[in-house]
Amino acid sequence: MAATEIKKNITWVGALDWDRRLFDELIPLPDGTSYNSYIVRGSEKVALIDAVDPVKAGDLLENLQEAGVTRIDYIVSQHAEQDHSGAIPEVLEIFPEAVVVTNEKCKAMLMDLLLIPEGKFRVVADGEKLDLGGKTLEFILAPWVHWPETMFTYLREDKVLFSCDFLGAHLAQSRPLLSDETRTLRAARRYFAEIMMPFRLQIRKHLEKLKGLEIEMIAPSHGVVYPRPALILDAYNEWISDRTRNLVLIPFVSMHGSTREMVEHLTGALVRHGVDVIPFNLIHTDIGELANELVDASTVVLASPTVLGGAHPAVAYAAFLANALRPKLKFASIIGSYGWGGRAVENLLASLGGLKVELLDPVLAKGCPKEGDFQALDKLAAAIAAKHRGIGVLP
Numbered sequence: 001m002a003a004t005e006i007k008k009n010i011t012w013v014g015a016l017d018w019d020r021r022l023f024d025e026l027i028p029l030p031d032g033t034s035y036n037s038y039i040v041r042g043s044e045k046v047a048l049i050d051a052v053d054p055v056k057a058g059d060l061l062e063n064l065q066e067a068g069v070t071r072i073d074y075i076v077s078q079h080a081e082q083d084h085s086g087a088i089p090e091v092l093e094i095f096p097e098a099v100v101v102t103n104e105k106c107k108a109m110l111m112d113l114l115l116i117p118e119g120k121f122r123v124v125a126d127g128e129k130l131d132l133g134g135k136t137l138e139f140i141l142a143p144w145v146h147w148p149e150t151m152f153t154y155l156r157e158d159k160v161l162f163s164c165d166f167l168g169a170h171l172a173q174s175r176p177l178l179s180d181e182t183r184t185l186r187a188a189r190r191y192f193a194e195i196m197m198p199f200r201l202q203i204r205k206h207l208e209k210l211k212g213l214e215i216e217m218i219a220p221s222h223g224v225v226y227p228r229p230a231l232i233l234d235a236y237n238e239w240i241s242d243r244t245r246n247l248v249l250i251p252f253v254s255m256h257g258s259t260r261e262m263v264e265h266l267t268g269a270l271v272r273h274g275v276d277v278i279p280f281n282l283i284h285t286d287i288g289e290l291a292n293e294l295v296d297a298s299t300v301v302l303a304s305p306t307v308l309g310g311a312h313p314a315v316a317y318a319a320f321l322a323n324a325l326r327p328k329l330k331f332a333s334i335i336g337s338y339g340w341g342g343r344a345v346e347n348l349l350a351s352l353g354g355l356k357v358e359l360l361d362p363v364l365a366k367g368c369p370k371e372g373d374f375q376a377l378d379k380l381a382a383a384i385a386a387k388h389r390g391i392g393v394l395p
């Protein structure tokens with residue numbers, strides 16, 4: 001994509017990664033992603049805000065050339081993760097006069113990760129300002145969105161917030177400014193689920209802090225630029241709230257059909273109680289979709305056969321993921337079948353240890369489910385419906 005001015009003297013010079021399908025070798029990216037970098041020109045100084053993933057350094061350098069950048073005074077590094085910092089060494093080679101402006105923690109990480117020499121840095125503190133001549137960058141430390149060293153940059157005169165990973169989306173789009181609110185919000189929610197959800201409490205503090213700023217545009221380092229900040233800020237306020245939906249997720253694996261039969265029975269029983277259900281067959285599921293639905297589901301029911309004395313590894317992984325993402329789930333249970341015994345329930349319960357959920361009685365069938373098992377599943381469905389009524393999500 002070509003260098004694009006998003007506001008007077010603020011130019012997008014980042015890179016698109018249409019083909020990237022996995023991030024951190026963990027997170028599926030159905031819509032690719034972008035690494036956004038911005039040039040801010042004051043009357044005296046020029047700043048580059050974030051670099052790009054090292055595999056796309058060439059795109060950044062081309063865009064800098066296209067934007068007519070002949071000098072960079074400051075490279076503002078908001079986050080040391082390599083998708084925003086990896087190209088800094090190459091930028092420094094072309095623009096050796098540039099100084100890397102960042103906070104103390106980020107400086108240490110950049111020295112560790114990219115071997116940038118200590119003499120290339122200017123360290124800034126929370127609230128410190130940098131005058132470019134008619135454009136003032138103000139730095140706001142924002143730990144844990146995404147790493148402990150992350151910071152935002154607020155351009156006071158233009159009321160632009162550069163939010164780095166925060167408020168972003170894994171979305172490649174041929175123009176940097178938002179053009180499709182529905183598509184963007186869908187990608188932003190999935191991104192929130194996969195990356196930001198574990199930090200809900202920190203996000204609350206950051207959003208509170210941002211209330212003190214007049215913001216007319218949000219320019220994150222992934223996805224698109226928001227010319228109407230309320231769109232993404234309102235969405236985040238909802239996603240981090242304690243509110244959940246009348247929704248049960250059933251991540252499952254079935255080897256010979258018994259667990260599937262139980263999942264189908266439970267799904268039908270829940271629907272008859274007026275509870276929404278999404279079963280995820282983990283053999284085919286995009287794990288990002290499961291994460292996305294964890295944003296506001298009230299209940300998860302893990303469904304697994306017993307393999308080598310424990311839960312199926314795909315279900316164990318889903319439990320691990322749910323535990324790590326810290327969703328606002330209120331209730332959990334486990335169902336499944338076994339041949340001759342095992343510790344599937346204990347395995348899964350141990351994996352869910354970090355969640356503040358109320359556990360509802362598990363239902364385990366020996367072999368294929370029988371009348372007593374179906375009755376137990378009906379009882380579980382009734383218990384879930386009652387719990388959902390209790391928290392006010394089911395009338």
Ligand code: FEO
Nearest residue numbers: 081083146147165
């Ligand atoms: Fe987009 Fe945490 O890096």
